[in-house]
Amino acid sequence: MTTIAPTDLPVDTAEPPRRRTAPLLGWLLVAALVIAVALAASQLAASGPAARGTLDPESRSGTGALALAELLRDQGVDVEVVRSRAAAAAALDEDSTLALTNPYTLTDEALADLLAPADRVVFLSTGTHLLAELAIGENAQGPAISRAADCPVPAFAEVGEIRPDRLFSPAPGVTACFGDGEAGAVLVDERHGHRTVVEGVKLFSNAALAEDGNAALGLALLGQTGRVVWYVPSFEDTDIEGTAPDTLGSLTPGWVTPAILLLLTAGVAVAVARGRRFGPLVAETLPVTVRASETMHGRARLTAKAADAPHAAEALRDGTRRRLARRLGLAVHADTDEVADAAADRLRIPRGTLQELLAGPPPVDDAALVALARRLDELETAVEATAQTPRSDA
Known part of the structure; x- marks a missing residue:
């Protein structure tokens, strides 16, 4: 009987196969990107128009109105930004101007309650429904050219010229300024307190405030009192009631969603498992060479x-x-x-x-x-x- 010493056994000196971790890391990166895009899309869909900063006095974007708010503060005007009707009602007093954009998130009753305690109101943007609700005028046609005040409102005497992109035909008893006599870019209504309507998205935004007499017009509209209460409409402060439409999840049986999640999980697992078998690209000589002339x-x-x-x-x-x-x-x-x-x-x-x-x-x-x-x-x-x-x- 022959005894084999341990040293006589063949020793496997081959290196263990290296695991290919690059494909797994690649799939993990793709999954992370998909999750990030989904989260960003959900946040964008959930945010209302107010979150985009259109004439928002706290927004630094090109469509925001932070520059106008800071200009008013430099002139000694106290600017208070509120985002709820209750806060606006509590902040208003006799020496205040209520400034707001088109409150499309409010019903007519809520808008009336918001305007009731305010003696001076300035709408920095408007819509057709708001014009009809205020009975202040209608939309009018006109070229987008430079226009002077050309009206008996003393506050506009030193404004100079502006280039509005929207004109309004005034209702009886309403004064139209910065127009051609029959229509104007600014409507001043003193029948019920002091209400002013202007389409200022392209006049008072951060990107356009330094053009023409836009800044002077903003001061003339909002600088007549020592305090400005700037209300920012949003869907979080809306009183419009609506029924949620039927979704795909509400129309399908309860077991469909778990089944879909299970299939997605299985698909990701299979992709990760199969992805490990892919190695680096291998260059191969093509069997046919196609000449450029052909x-x-x-x-x-x-x-x-x-x-x-x-x-x-x-x-x-x-x-x-x-x-x-x-x-x-x-x-x-x-x-x-x-x-x-x-x-x-x-x-x-x-x-x-x-x-x-x-x-x-x-x-x-x-x-x-x-x-x-x-x-x-x-x-x-x-x-x-x-x-x-x-x-x-x-």
Whole structure:
């Protein structure tokens, strides 16, 4: 009986196979990105229009109104931002101006209750329903040109000109300013206290406040009292009752959602398990080599079969522009005007005569395409001829 020593046993010196963790990390990264996008989409869908900052006095975005609020504070006006009707009612007093955008989140009754304790109200944006509810005027047509106050309101005397994008026809007893007499960008109603309506989204936003007399108009509207209560409408403060529409989840049986989640979980597990088998890309030599000339002729035959003269003309012009740019010492991606002007200078002809040839209207038929190709070839030949240096006779 032969005894085998432990040292006589073969020793497996091969390294254990390395686990490919890169595919697993890739799938985890994809899952994280999908979850992040889903969370961002849900937050965006859940946020109301007020969250986007349109004329929001606390928003620094281009459509916000933080610049106007800070300008009022610099002038000594106390600006208090409120986001509920109860807070607005508690903040109003005799020396206050109620400022707000179109309160589309409120019913007519809630709007009346909001306006009741305010002697001075300024609507910084409006809608057709609000105009009818206030009985202050109607929408009007007019060009978007610079307009002066042209009305007997003393506060607007030093405003200068503004460029409004919306005009209103005033109701009887309402004063229209910054218009043409029959319509104006600002309506001032003193029949029931002091109410002013203006479409200020493009006048009082942070991006447009420094233009024309926009800032002066904002001060004239909101700086007449020592305090401004700025109410920001939102769906969180709405009193509009509505019924939620039927959703896919409410119309399907209760077991459908767990089944879908189970299938998604199984799919992710299978993807992760199968993904480990994928390794790095391996370069292989293709069995067939396709010459560039065959590709060119194939595309040419397709273009001819489709009778697509404009597409063929654009290809001819693009090739001519690139070749001329190279011969004239320009960048390969130089625009048409640069190539045309450089070629005109080389040929000693006036500038502006080659733009139509290199980027004009496309030909409508094959005859025009042939003529265009001939002219492009003549242009290239002429430029090439000017680039050749004549031999000396020595």
